[in-house]
Amino acid sequence: MHYPVKSLRLACVYGLSLLIIFIVPLLLWQNTPAKAIPQVDWLDIATEGALFVLGMCWLMVIVSARPSGRVTNLLVVGLASYCLGCYLDLLDEIFIVKTLPVYNWFEKMPTPIGLLILTCGLWLWRDEQAVVNRQLQTREQFYRQHHLTDGLTLLNDAKAFEHHLLKQLAQQQPFGLIMLDIDYFHQYNQLQGAEEGDKLLSDVAQWLSSQLRSQDLVCRYAGDRFIILLNGAIAPWVSTMAEQLQYGITALGCEVSVVWALPSPKMVVDKLSSEPTKRPLKDEAQALLKLLNEKMSQQKLNRQPLNPQTTTVSAFHEPR
Known part of the structure; x- marks a missing residue:
């Protein structure tokens, strides 16, 4: 208000x-x-x-x-x-x-x-x-740390997401990851202004939170990029959810690129120690995030238009 x-x-x-x-x-x-x-x-x-x-x-x-x-x-x-x-x-x-x-x-x-x-x-x-x-x-999965919360969208940030990812890997439970990136957001900021860009990010964050189950988690990963952790997920369901989110988000007047991954649940154990260590789990989490980022970069590169200015106008449209 x-x-x-x-x-x-x-x-x-x-x-x-x-x-x-x-x-x-x-x-x-x-x-x-x-x-x-x-x-x-x-x-x-x-x-x-x-x-x-x-x-x-x-x-x-x-x-x-x-x-x-x-x-x-x-x-x-x-x-x-x-x-x-x-x-x-x-x-x-x-x-x-x-x-x-x-x-x-x-x-x-x-x-x-x-x-x-x-x-x-x-x-x-x-x-x-x-x-x-x-x-x-x-939004937060009962992990409330003010300094790990994005001030604009009120979602957890990348550091908080890494904490949840490590926790999920340690539990050895199946889960899926979905990453979304708003297409041509930089051009949208230039055309519409930073205030409208912030409003779009807030709207996307709120919409994503409303579409997920209570046991799932959505975070603002970086800039106009969001990442979702789906608990107890299987490949067909993660793929379908990614497609539904990519299609449904157009109601907000924008389009997104979406990639997903389905890690196999396992406990990574250090070869030199009989007890689990934090470093292998952290390496596993970083590898998963690197994989998603590489997939996203490749998809964004494949979708790069010949005339970015023309495509920017069509990528952002009035909400349905």
């Missing part, structure tokens, strides 16, 4: 809150008597005031941190109604409101209604978070 939109939403919440905070006591002051100081229960004022302040803090956090949508609207409305109920309870400790039957009825409604709406919002938030968690599994 853009910052001006968030700022406007925060300003509306603050403005409405201040209006209620000042208008309601003013109306009560004009229509009901205030309690004498000996009649005031200061403990109730402290506890109900604390609930009101905390509720307002939660409301501001939700408004400032959450994106727009149904879940956010339910959370905001529920918390706002709860805060209103707490504030009315606080005023009940200061003014004698029994002389206003309408106020007595109105005072009891916001809190239960707010908690009911808030519960619905939290339940939908739970469902939303489950989807987000599945997307994060595809």
Whole structure:
């Protein structure tokens, strides 16, 4: 969400809150008597005031941190109604409101209604978070290192991918590798600008994450190149997945070159030692990555057009 939109939403919440905070006591002051100081229960004022302040803090956090949508609207409305109920309870400790039957009825409604709406919002938030968690599994595989995360696409970078590849080799489980490279991306940056190029990379990263299973992993390998690790893969499935990704990504308005490899699961053991060592596994991982890069370079060379400027226009088109 853009910052001006968030700022406007925060300003509306603050403005409405201040209006209620000042208008309601003013109306009560004009229509009901205030309690004498000996009649005031200061403990109730402290506890109900604390609930009101905390509720307002939660409301501001939700408004400032959450994106727009149904879940956010339910959370905001529920918390706002709860805060209103707490504030009315606080005023009940200061003014004698029994002389206003309408106020007595109105005072009891916001809190239960707010908690009911808030519960619905939290339940939908739970469902939303489950989807987000599945997307994060595809992106990071529970390996969270901020310095190994690409700042633009929020995917793991090449170093993080090498860590996962070593881990996969050590587990001796079958897996497949797919590498994708956006065609003529350098020319696209020159024609459309760096900002549009960054947006395309982010869109491609998000689309790839949505197309994979939760046990798979996609990383930004370098520049406009992405790499995917498919767990438990067999050759026909990896080949089919590579073709589907190459075809489906055209919906984003670009074309990609795709290569894939299917390493045989094995534990590489140093001949001079009876125990597995990290270096052979690292050599195996580097060999696999070198193989993919060589395949990609060869494919890019074979697809090199006679007139790059003409092909660049056709390679990037409006999304379908």
